[in-house]
Amino acid sequence: MNSGNQNKHKGFFFFLLFHRDRLSTRNILCRKTMILASYDCSPHRGTEKTPEHLFLHCPFAISCWGSLGLHVLSMADIFTALDSFKTQLHTPLFMSIIILSCWSIWISPNDLIFEGLQPTPNSSQNIFERELVLLLHRVKTKYKVQLEEWLDRFG
Numbered sequence: 001m002n003s004g005n006q007n008k009h010k011g012f013f014f015f016l017l018f019h020r021d022r023l024s025t026r027n028i029l030c031r032k033t034m035i036l037a038s039y040d041c042s043p044h045r046g047t048e049k050t051p052e053h054l055f056l057h058c059p060f061a062i063s064c065w066g067s068l069g070l071h072v073l074s075m076a077d078i079f080t081a082l083d084s085f086k087t088q089l090h091t092p093l094f095m096s097i098i099i100l101s102c103w104s105i106w107i108s109p110n111d112l113i114f115e116g117l118q119p120t121p122n123s124s125q126n127i128f129e130r131e132l133v134l135l136l137h138r139v140k141t142k143y144k145v146q147l148e149e150w151l152d153r154f155g
Contacts, residue, residue, distance in 0.1 A: 014106070015099045055102055056081050063121040064105050068097075068128070093143055096135055097150070104128040 055061050055078075062072050070088050072081060086094045104127035108119035117123065129151070136147050 014103055052078055055105055060109070060119065060121065060124075061105050064108075064124045064128075065101065067121050067125050068101060070101075091146055091150075093139070093146060093150075096139075097132075100128055100131045100135065103131060 056072050056076060057074075065072050065085075070085055073084050076084065082098060085098050089097055091097070104124045107127050108124040111117040111119060111123065132147070132151055136144065136151065139147050
């Protein structure tokens with residue numbers, strides 16, 4: 001399997017886990033009776049770290065979406081937010097952009113756990129840009145120009 005396909009499957013698998021509420025967020029680890037010091041969002045005590053909070057309502061996520069020019073509707077559920085992002089992006093590549101954004105929001109805080117790197121919206125944007133460049137290598141020719149415009153805008 002070449003790296004382009006591997007990244008495509010990684011993103012699809014990640015989003016499938018996200019959609020089916022199977023990502024190992026703190027609330028799922030709690031359901032699995034894994035003992036942690038806290039099941040809350042680390043910087044926001046008292047807020048359960050659910051996928052919805054992690055990707056939509058956490059100030060870190062809101063800042064990451066904002067760096068892409070996307071506005072998160074307050075108290076939106078996942079499906080309302082996806083529909084809103086689709087409208088705001090207004091591109092046939094919207095789902096790839098959303099998946100890569102979620103991936104970068106997921107990876108940045110994990111870098112703190114596994115590599116000791118403090119997550120920042122800038123680090124999340126760097127991950128997003130790297131993944132977007134990889135997507136450029138496998139996107140259909142008719143979408144290549146649109147994706148290059150995205151890279152120019154955020155690069």
